[in-house]
Amino acid sequence: MSAIAIGHAEEQDHGHAHEIDLATYQENTRRNRLGMWLFFASEAFLFLALLATRFYLWRGPHGEIVRPDLGQTAGLVVTVILLLSSYFMNRAEVSIANNKRTDFLISLLITAVLGTAFLVGVVVWEWGMFPSLVEGHIKPTDGVFGAVVFGMTGMHALHVLSGVVLILNVWWLGRKGHFSSERHWGVEACAIYWHYVDLVWIFFYPALYLIGETIGAGH
Amino acid sequence: MSLFSLGIARGLVGQTLGMLVGMLLTVVTRVLLGWEAWAAEPAWTVGAVCSIIGFLLGVGALDDWLQWTKGIDTPLHHGPPADKPAWTRYFSVDYNHKVIGVQYTVWGILLLMVGGTVAMIFRTELAQAGLQFLGLGLYNSFIGMHGMIMIFAILLGVGGMANYLVPLLIGAEDMAFPRLNALGFWFNVPGSLLLLLSLFIGGWDAGWTAYPPLSARGPIGYQLFFLGVFAIGLSSIVGSLNLLVTLLCMRPQGMSLFRMPIFCWAVFATSLIQLTATQLIGVSFLMVSVQRAIGMGFFDPRGILGEISPLVGGGDPVLFQHLFWFYSHPAVYIFVLPGLGIISELLPVFSRKPLFGYKWIALSSMAIAIVGFLVWGHHMFVSGYNDILRVPFMYSTLLVAIPTGVKFFSWLGTMWGGKIHFDTPMLFVLGAISVFLIGGLSGPILATVPTDFPLHDSYFVVGHFHATMFGGFVFPFFAALYFWFPKVTGRMYNETLGKIHFFIMTPAFWVQTLGQMGVGVMGMRRRIADYDPSLGNYQIESWHLAVTIAGFAIAFGVLLMLWNFFQNAEVGVAAGDNPWRSRSPEWQIPSPVPEHSFAAPLRVVGEPYDYGLADSGYVSTATPGDD
Amino acid sequence: MSEHSTTKRRSGIYREGVLVAIGLTILTAVEFYIALNLSSFAIMMILALLKAILVVNYFMHIRSLWSEDEH
Numbered sequence: 022m023s024a025i026a027i028g029h030a031e032e033q034d035h036g037h038a039h040e041i042d043l044a045t046y047q048e049n050t051r052r053n054r055l056g057m058w059l060f061f062a063s064e065a066f067l068f069l070a071l072l073a074t075r076f077y078l079w080r081g082p083h084g085e086i087v088r089p090d091l092g093q094t095a096g097l098v099v100t101v102i103l104l105l106s107s108y109f110m111n112r113a114e115v116s117i118a119n120n121k122r123t124d125f126l127i128s129l130l131i132t133a134v135l136g137t138a139f140l141v142g143v144v145v146w147e148w149g150m151f152p153s154l155v156e157g158h159i160k161p162t163d164g165v166f167g168a169v170v171f172g173m174t175g176m177h178a179l180h181v182l183s184g185v186v187l188i189l190n191v192w193w194l195g196r197k198g199h200f201s202s203e204r205h206w207g208v209e210a211c212a213i214y215w216h217y218v219d220l221v222w223i224f225f226y227p228a229l230y231l232i233g234e235t236i237g238a239g240h
Numbered sequence: 241m242s243l244f245s246l247g248i249a250r251g252l253v254g255q256t257l258g259m260l261v262g263m264l265l266t267v268v269t270r271v272l273l274g275w276e277a278w279a280a281e282p283a284w285t286v287g288a289v290c291s292i293i294g295f296l297l298g299v300g301a302l303d304d305w306l307q308w309t310k311g312i313d314t315p316l317h318h319g320p321p322a323d324k325p326a327w328t329r330y331f332s333v334d335y336n337h338k339v340i341g342v343q344y345t346v347w348g349i350l351l352l353m354v355g356g357t358v359a360m361i362f363r364t365e366l367a368q369a370g371l372q373f374l375g376l377g378l379y380n381s382f383i384g385m386h387g388m389i390m391i392f393a394i395l396l397g398v399g400g401m402a403n404y405l406v407p408l409l410i411g412a413e414d415m416a417f418p419r420l421n422a423l424g425f426w427f428n429v430p431g432s433l434l435l436l437l438s439l440f441i442g443g444w445d446a447g448w449t450a451y452p453p454l455s456a457r458g459p460i461g462y463q464l465f466f467l468g469v470f471a472i473g474l475s476s477i478v479g480s481l482n483l484l485v486t487l488l489c490m491r492p493q494g495m496s497l498f499r500m501p502i503f504c505w506a507v508f509a510t511s512l513i514q515l516t517a518t519q520l521i522g523v524s525f526l527m528v529s530v531q532r533a534i535g536m537g538f539f540d541p542r543g544i545l546g547e548i549s550p551l552v553g554g555g556d557p558v559l560f561q562h563l564f565w566f567y568s569h570p571a572v573y574i575f576v577l578p579g580l581g582i583i584s585e586l587l588p589v590f591s592r593k594p595l596f597g598y599k600w601i602a603l604s605s606m607a608i609a610i611v612g613f614l615v616w617g618h619h620m621f622v623s624g625y626n627d628i629l630r631v632p633f634m635y636s637t638l639l640v641a642i643p644t645g646v647k648f649f650s651w652l653g654t655m656w657g658g659k660i661h662f663d664t665p666m667l668f669v670l671g672a673i674s675v676f677l678i679g680g681l682s683g684p685i686l687a688t689v690p691t692d693f694p695l696h697d698s699y700f701v702v703g704h705f706h707a708t709m710f711g712g713f714v715f716p717f718f719a720a721l722y723f724w725f726p727k728v729t730g731r732m733y734n735e736t737l738g739k740i741h742f743f744i745m746t747p748a749f750w751v752q753t754l755g756q757m758g759v760g761v762m763g764m765r766r767r768i769a770d771y772d773p774s775l776g777n778y779q780i781e782s783w784h785l786a787v788t789i790a791g792f793a794i795a796f797g798v799l800l801m802l803w804n805f806f807q808n809a810e811v812g813v814a815a816g817d818n819p820w821r822s823r824s825p826e827w828q829i830p831s832p833v834p835e836h837s838f839a840a841p842l843r844v845v846g847e848p849y850d851y852g853l854a855d856s857g858y859v860s861t862a863t864p865g866d867d
Numbered sequence: 868m869s870e871h872s873t874t875k876r877r878s879g880i881y882r883e884g885v886l887v888a889i890g891l892t893i894l895t896a897v898e899f900y901i902a903l904n905l906s907s908f909a910i911m912m913i914l915a916l917l918k919a920i921l922v923v924n925y926f927m928h929i930r931s932l933w934s935e936d937e938h
Binding site: 051052055056059060062063064065066067070071073074077078161162163164165166167168169171172190194197199 | 309311416417420477481482484485488489515516517518519520522523524527530531534535536537538540543553554555556559562563566
């Protein structure tokens with residue numbers, strides 16, 4: 022507690038947003054942005070490895086690409102939800118750049134809600150974590166089908182979860198009056214991270230749900 | 241001053257607490273789910289994850305970010321801690337890249353000594369045929385442990401050189417992201433501790449490559465080993481990201497990419513590999529980890545019904561090898577490229593001649609890095625993968641010889657006709673070239689499919705790998721330590737002891753690596769605790785003995801070097817600002833380097849390696865008004 | 868840049884987001900429709916790439932990495 026109190030005292034001394042001049046802020050933002058994109062490049066290899074695993078392991082008896090029957094409704098619904106959330110994230114970022122704070126905060130909140138809806142959709146509907154509500158299509162122990170489905174959606178869900186936490190953090194800070202049209206690297210970082218998570222799903226969705234002949238998971 | 245004002249002490253407490261909290265969480269969760277309360281593997285795994293977070297929280301590497309989530313700005317603290325002695329900054333979170341560089345290097349040397357000690361233990365076992373004092377399980381754990389600890393040590397050594405040198409070489413005040421830099425270092429401490437801890441909860445006996453199915457069924461130690469590797473991997477990723485941004489955004493006016501000191505090019509290429517490929521070892525180990533933990537059968541060929549058939553979803557252990565080597569082969573270039581950069585960096589200084597073919601060396605580093613991504617399959621010639629993959633992988637592997645050859649000829653061209661000064665760093669550079677040549681020449685034998693078949697998994701591979709690691713990392717690293725020791729401490733080491741170290745270590749290493757290759761050709765397998773003394777016409781035992789003695793000699797040489805440094809760090813002869821008459825920016829400022837390195841922004845006024853050209857300089861550290 | 872053109876550009880950015888979202892929705896629908904009728908790895912990947920280009924270019928404004936002018 023005392024640490025927080027001291028932090029607040031400092032904040033009042035310096036004024037949190039205008040400690041550095043705008044040119045320095047923009048220079049730092051350029052570096053941060055490059056760092057963020059390098060981080061994406063790094064993460065891309067993680068997701069590419071998972072995609073490679075999917076196309077390596079999901080093969081029929083003659084080497085053709087196959088997929089388990091996961092049911093199309095769940096996949097399509099969560100995909101559309103994530104797509105919509107990406108739109109609202111973009112709207113939030115454009116709003117803060119134009120200093121429309123209410124619009125910014127509402128859009129962020131909608132994004133977080135949609136992100137949470139995506140998570141619930143995957144965990145409850147697709148994974149069947151609560152069999153009393155929805156019976157899942159597949160279990161993690163169902164050979165390579167279960168392993169890859171849970172590996173890919175799990176790794177992606179982990180990123181969605183961290184994205185939602187980040188969005189809520191930015192929303193909370195925004196409510197406290199942080200960020201301005203000129204200084205909102207925090208919002209931008211959160212936004213491009215969220216779009217990146219969406220980008221990954223753009224490739225994961227067809228890989229899991231659309232490509233290849235369906236094959237029974239063995240039940 | 242209490243012990244807990246040292247960050248590392250708080251970190252260790254945090255790690256212990258994190259471990260306990262994680263275990264408790266597991267037990268509580270299991271009880272709530274109605275399962276048996278205690279299961280060793282989940283408890284240790286969750287505990288280990290929490291222990292890494294606990295360490296980072298304890299040491300304080302996450303403090304600033306946690307403040308930021310609350311919207312509190314934290315100005316970067318410069319200089320030694322105000323209320324504590326200056327030396328304590330080396331044991332706590334510090335944002336100065338020079339401190340972090342020393343932290344990396346020292347922790348790397350410590351791990352080098354641990355890994356070396358492990359090697360000495362099983363080398364003693366191997367000196368004679370028959371089993372003397374090591375059990376089979378422990379022997380297997382030890383060889384894997386030696387490999388992995390040494391890899392950690394090398395990554396730390398690379399991180400140490402890069403962090404200390406890159407901002408100095410490009411005249412930047414610090415790295416682009418100092419907090420990330422500190423975090424990158426502190427990941428290593430809990431990571432390496434987990435790795436060491438794994439030895440006490442069963443070890444892991446499949447060698448450092450941890451191939452399933454062995455690693456999917458072995459003792460619990462595997463989980464801690466995997467998590468240790470994750471921690472180091474995260475360190476690699478954030479460290480390389482930081483270096484790339486630093487190199488791309490923070491060069492001074494006039495320092496174009498082709499006017500950087502050559503070591504920066506090596507670091508640039510290395511960082512590209514580290515940033516991307518590291519994810520692959522993480523994902524491959526994660527897959528084994530979840531296969532062990534919750535039965536996700538990535539590598540389990542038995543599938544759903546317990547039958548080996550693709551129709552019921554059987555996994556494939558060969559996939560692990562693909563994913564694993566996609567990192568672990570480029571990793572070899574992570575280890576050697578900075579070392580080769582050090583060789584190129586030091587040769588002109590001690591030859592008093594321009595670096596021969598600067599652009600070619602710079603681009604050859606990039607070429608090695610890029611081709612390095614296309615060669616992983618040469619580790620798998622006998623794995624049973626599709627036959628048609630063998631030949632392309634053979635050719636792509638042989639292709640690496642071209643940029644490597646470019647480097648060798650450029651080194652020769654640099655030395656040719658130069659006024660060579662045989663100081664200790666130069667001796668180690670020459671040693672590195674000789675050793676790396678052995679490693680390089682034994683490479684094509686293993687890269688060629690027909691010759692790899694009989695030699696695969698033999699001690700020949702061990703000999704080849706040690707030659708590349710010593711030539712590409714250990715010798716250049718030692719050269720760098722001797723070379724920059726005066727810059728870091730402001731004192732000179734003892735030249736005689738340095739030379740003795742070199743003249744013990746180099747011949748000893750030749751004996752070791754050629755001996756390893758020799759016993760390999762005689763039929764000695766890797767990862768086997770015992771051997772038949774009749775191999776090689778009853779000569780194998782004496783060869784093994786020679787390798788063991790050579791190993792001890794190397795260890796003695798390393799201790800001599802450390803003693804030399806330890807003796808002279810505080811009380812040695814003052815070295816002066818530029819004892820090597822180098823043109824590089826870091827030698828134009830006082831030794832030891834002041835807190836903010838350069839008093840004024842660096843100006844580039846010439847080429848970096850125009851040694852011997854009268855009235856030419858590379859950089860000017862004076863403010864423009866001064867001249 | 869004058870005040871007028873700035874506001875024009877900003878409202879343009881709002882519209883841009885809507886258009887990109889619509890484009891993504893259409894591509895997703897096409898993807899789904901094609902998958903139900905013929906299953907082709909190549910077509911799926913091309914469609915996914917098109918979506919990816921939209922996201923990277925407009926939502927993530929990758930051009931801001933090298934251009935000063937972009938937001």
